[in-house]
Amino acid sequence: MKIDVFELERIQSMYENKVEYNLSDTGVHPYTLKELFNNEEIAELAGQRLGYGHTNGDPGLREAIARLYPGADAANVLVTNGSAEANFIALWSLLEPGDELVLMQPNYMQIWGLARSFGAQVKTFHLMEEMDWGPSLEQLKEQITPRTKMIAVCNPNNPTGAVLSDLEMRWLFKLAEQVGAWIYADEIYRGAELDGKETPSFYGYSDYKKVIVNGGLSKAYGLPGIRIGWLAGPFDIIARAWACHDYTTISAGIVGQWVARRALQPGMREKILNRGREMLKENLNVLQQWTDRHNGLFRFVPPRAGAMAFIKHNLPMKSREFATRLRVEMGVFVIDGDCFGMDGYLRIGFGSEKEYLKAGLARIDEFLQSISL
Ligand SMILES: Cc1ncc(COP(=O)(O)O)c(C=O)c1O
Known part of the structure; x- marks a missing residue:
């Protein structure tokens, strides 16, 4: 390969x-860990049995993640080793050689490299600096064809820190729906908004259901070392992604999941x-x-x-x-x-x-x- x-x-x-x-x-x-938890909690962590646990993610953690997405429940969530693994599994399970993927640029280049290695053709549309890094929807329109399997965005965006507007998100949905493409949104920077207004997720934002998003604790939550990320999407796609996860890392670590579950509790x-x-x-x-x-x-x-x-x-x-x-x-x-x-x-x-x-x-x-x- x-x-x-x-x-x-x-x-x-x-x-x-x-x-x-x-x-x-x-x-x-x-x-x-000491900044996050008191001695009692750390003692509880120390008492955790270090088995494989639930390979699709601790049920309590999956429930906590599901609460971040309108209409989702635990069955819509797969816990992964960082959102890097989520990106890998999403593309691996959905793309076939010859598929077209339209990618927002600039971007964290993992999706670019993965899609190409899976034999997909990668096309791009750009965020424009002169539009405060807003997307060129004209370019996006030009790149979409009936062979477009997926439109992949990073929102909030790495490296510009830009966030799509409601109108731009709706355009994206409209264009994806016209050709029946998946929307894949890398949303790892959600929660790190400087004005405190949380970026809406693509998940549950429209009636169009061919949407998969990732998330994780590495950026806004300051917890990259626990390597916890996830995918959220339709139940059947998440079930398929779980089967792919059997081939990658089997399960996310127990210690990281313990921390993640608590980090996602309301209040914390x-x-x-x-x-x-x-x-x-x-x-x-x-x-x-x-x-x-x-x-x-x-x-x-x-x-x-x-x-x-x-x-x-x-x-x-x-x-x-x-x-x-x-x-x-x-x-x-x-x-x-x-x-x-x-x-x-x-x-x-x-x-x-x-x-x-x-x-x-x-x-x-x-x-x-x-x-x-
Ligand atoms: C856009 C984007 N997606 C995914 C990742 C991978 O993050 P994680 O540490 O959760 O694997 C990064 C890391 O920099 C990123 O910037």
Whole structure:
């Protein structure tokens, strides 16, 4: 099987633990167990028997996830190892060689690479910077054909932090319905909205039922280390995805599911998400002030959600050269736009602790001075 290198993840895997300032992450600064749970709860966790558990996910956890989607119940949910596995299983179980998939761009490139490796033809439509990263519905219309099996979006979007409007979502439904295509929505950044207004899910948003979404705790909830994600969709599709999951990882870990179930309880969930949003708001200010100080060199449309800004630069070098030199010479890791097929941009993650972010940005200042900018 031929598979493209998943550049974004590869580059992060190689360097994120080696640099002094990692500004490549797109989620809220992770929690420790001690910050989340009291001693009694930690003792309860320590008493968990480490079996396989329910391979489609702990029933209580699946119920808690189902509450996030109008009209869903536990049978509409499959728990996976991160939403990366959810993406894999959704595409693996639905795409056939020769199918067409229309993908929102820019995007986290997992779906791009997977669909191509499964023999699908990937077409794209774009979010436009001049429309505050709104989608070109004209392009989308042009790309859809009777062979379109799936329209895949990332909403809120990685790397721009853009969120589709109600009208744009309705257009998407209309276009998908015209050709009977699946809508696949990667919604991992749901809950990380800076204005606190939770992005509506594609699940249950319309009468059109060919919709599958993913979700997970890695970004807004600051819990990437428990590797808990999920798929939500029609019962028969989720049953099929579960059968595929038998081939991938069998089940998600018991410890992670224990944490996830509690993180999604009403009260706890709001506490976690509010803490994340407060951090993101403060840190976005720090980043905005920093780009303002470099007037003319950097500009960006403020993200509506997620801990990342997709920054257009005016540097006298390519994004990749800048990001590589910054990493090698100054120990600061940002993602070049090439990972999204867009030279001229840098993705800077701002979900870390504020002082760390400030120190990382100060290092970038030093680098800019060293190259006389
Ligand atoms: C859009 C998108 N989907 C999926 C993932 C994978 O997330 P997880 O850690 O839940 O596997 C990421 C991670 O960066 C992402 O940005």
